[in-house]
Amino acid sequence: MKRFDVEKIRNVALVGHGGSGKTSLGEAMIFVAGAANRLGKVDDGNSILDFEPEEKSHNLTLSTGIASFEYDKNKITILDTPGYDVFLYDGMCALHAAEAAILVAGGDGDIKFEAEKMWKRAEELGLPRAVTITKLDKENTSFDKVMELLPNHFDSTFVKLHLPIGSAGEFMGFVDLLTMKAVTFSDASGKGEEGDIPADLADLAQSAREEMVEGLVETDESLMEKFFEGEDISTQELEKALATGMASGDVVPVTVACGTSAVGAKALLDLIVSAFPSPADRAEVAAEGIDGITADESKPLAAVVFKTISDPFAGRLNIFRVYQGKMTPDASYHNATKDAEERIGQIAALFGKELVTLPEAGPGDIFAVPKLKETVTGDTFTKKGASGAIEFSAPPVPLISYAATAKKKGEEDKLGQGIRKMQDEDITLRVNRNAETKELVVSCMGRLHIDIINERMKRKYGAEMELKTPKVPYRETLKGSTKVQGRHKKQSGGRGQFADTWIEIKPLKSGEGFQFVDKIVGGAIPRQYIPAVEAGIKERMAKGVIAGYPVVDVEVTLYDGKYHDVDSSEMAFKIAGSLGFKKGAMECKPVLLEPIHMVTVRVPDASLGDVIGDLNSRRGRVLGMDPEGGWQVVKAHVPLSEVQAYAPDLRSMTAGRGTFVTEFDHYEEVPAQLAEKIIAEANLDEDEE
Structure with missing residues (x-):
């Protein structure tokens, strides 16, 4: 793929809850732009954006799909983000690579919490937003219902650019309120036919246009004057006001589309080119230690890795977004996050699972780099020797944990390797070995999340996890006191074993741990054996006395004992200490x-x-x-x-x-x-x- 001037680049994230039609809309734009010779469909399993086997089998987007393509002499990169809550973080990372976000809302009028979360994050990042209402060809859908709901969920000014023509099985296109033309579709080619507005929609369209004009002129004082003076406002002036209003966040345009039939895809592409910001228009990127980042390729490099893909054959694939400066193949660059140099080999744009070689990458470019050694999602790249970090969304705290074991014996090594690779591409996944329970604990965002991880790991690395609820790290403690003898005597010919101890056990306050007090006087027990008594007590405490859990918050005083010149040893006193504590603890009202x-x-x-x-x-x-x-x-x-x-x-x-x-x-x-x-x-x- 050739390089494009930064003013000719549009990076757009599709956001919304699962099932709202994001992927289908992205496929329609790819097809209408001429980047694909057929309209990819999720239900048919031939989607460009959802290409992972797990996405096809579950029929949902599990990670951000990326496709860069040319349209009207511009490069458009679609970032098709996941819509289910356990995968939302991947989409939030993708927002860092975008200049604008389109909320895709199904015509059923249901705007779920995932849409709210992604909208809020886009707003926090200062991204202009638009709304596209889809699936109006389905039964029980309503454009008006969605328009009523939008202000209830989002504090924004929504401006209709389209009115749908027909509904459900009779949905055939839309009225373009900027041109006041009807655009109708007879097939799934995405090619609409312009014509007059249907008579039964004429009054509604005129009223809607007046609302649109009123909403847009508020972004420009001179246009507002013309409006109130009754002067005509040209389409070009309205388009300019729309771009200004979007950039400031004062206006959120609303369009209609149907991804599965490509209705409205061309109009949306035209809107992206005419009104959406380029990287050159982007507000200054927030960064620590890097001043004044702008879309200037002559300035020092500032880039971020917003996604990582792990492949058993190709290795790690890091997805970059350049904000400033440029990167070329076969050169070394500085990973400021890791304070490490990385050698960049190939640079490639993404078109679904395909990699398209790039000669170089500059501001606004989104591209993949294979086989970097240290780099992970969230890392910042700068000029050599520079420090600093581009602001990046912190990963959420995992919500649920499972104890994992290899499903088949002999696959423990495969499991360990596979889970590490999964962590490379999904930093919401946490893995640790619980020192107390000895379990491998895998923490994630939910059951669907861990099930998908398991499926991917089995496919890529041949290992599968058996999952269960992790053991609870209970403790034992004592509520009473006692004095008890711990005696160990064994004689089996030759040298025997002998140790006799007297200990006092008392409870301590919660959190005080274990205290061992030595009150031996007069050589009742030789000094060299006293540490062995303590070791035996600790060993018994670690094993518990009622349920096998560690005993905590107790004081043990060794105050008397006996020994034998020949038969006593450290081991004998260790055993005596253990026996004494076990016996005494059972007399001290042990509790869980x-x-x-x-x-x-x-x-x-x-x-x-x-x-x-x-x-x-x-x-x-x-x-x-x-x-x-x-x-x-x-x-x-x-x-x-x-x-x-x-x-x-x-x-x-x-x-x-x-x-x-x-x-x-x-x-x-x-x-x-x-x-x-x-x-x-x-x-x-x-x-x-």
Whole structure:
């Protein structure tokens, strides 16, 4: 692909909730632009943007699809973002590469929370926005209903550029309110026929045009004067006002389209070229340590990696966006995030899964670079020796965790390799080995997320995970005190084993840990054996006394004992210490402790009652609530065992709008009835092992 002047580049993100028609709209634009010889369809499995096998089998976008193509002497790059909440972060990363975002809203009038989240993030990044209403060829759809809903979800001024002609099976095109022409379609070629506005729509179209003109002239004082003085305002003046209003965020244009029949795709492409900003028009990019980033290729390099793809054969593929400066093949560049030099080999534009070689890349260009060693999503590239970081969306905290094992014996190494590769391309995936439970814990955004990871890993690396709920790291502690003898004596011919200890066990306050006190006097136990007694006690504490969980917050005093000149040894005293602690602990009212987490939940006002009731049912203690403009932030202490699968339940209670974070706070005693069950299960597991 050839280089384009920065003024001729348009980078556009398609955003919206899953199933709203984003991918189909992107396919229609690709087809109408002449970049593909057929109209790709998601249902037929021949989409250019959704090319991963998992996307085809599940019939949904799982990661941002990218396609760069030429239209009307401009280079347009479509960023087709995921619409399901567990994959939204990938789309938020893609917004950093775009100059504008199009919210794709299905004509069913349902605007879900994923659309709200992506809109909000685009707004935070200062991206101009537009809306395209799709699927008006389907039953039970309504353009007017969506127009009524938009202001309820988004604080913006929406300006209609189109009116649909017909609905459901009779949907045939739209009225262009800028030209006041009807554009109708008889097939799926994307080629519309201009004509007069149907008589039954004439009055409605005239009224809608007046609303549009009134909305657009507010962006320009001179046009406003002409409007109020009754003067005609030309189409060119309105198009200019539209571009100005979009750039400032004062105007959000609304169009109609049908991706599966390519209706409205050409009009949307024309709008992108005429009214959407180029990289040269972009507001200054936020960065730390890099001043005044502008779309000037003569200035020092400023680029960011906004996506990473891992392939078992091609290796790692990093997707870049250049803001300033330029990059050429076969040259070294500085990864400022890693403070490392990376050698760039090939540079290629993306067209779905195809890579199209580029001679070089400058401001506004989006491209792939294979086989970099250190680089991951979010990394900033600068000139050699420079530091700094381009602002990038922080990854969300994972919402749910699973204990993972290889599904088949002998695949442990494959599993380890595969999960590391999955982390390369998906930084919302966290993996760690729990030192206490010895489990491999995989944390992610939800069940669908981990299922897709599993499918991809099996396909790419031949390994599959068996998933279960992670073990809860319970603790044991003691509520009473005692004095007890720990005695070990063994004689089996020759040298025997002998050690005799007396210890006092006392409970400590929560969080004080373990204290060992040596009160041996008069040489009752030789000094060299005392550390062995402590070691034996610690070893027994680590194994627990009632359910196999570590004992915490106790003080053990060694105050007397006996030894034998020949038969005593460090090992004998270690065994005696362990036996004494085990025996004494059972006399000290041992109890089970569970981890309590601080859970912070943000929910809409309407969901507050359900959420509070649910937290109470999870043995939670609500600590407080803070209002936040139509939302409530609830803080509660909840046992970890009760929130391990909280994410899907909260999603269900709040229609996906609720969010939460959880972190360990402290340990508390488990209620007796529940403790009995946990102890019984733990001992049963131990017997089976």
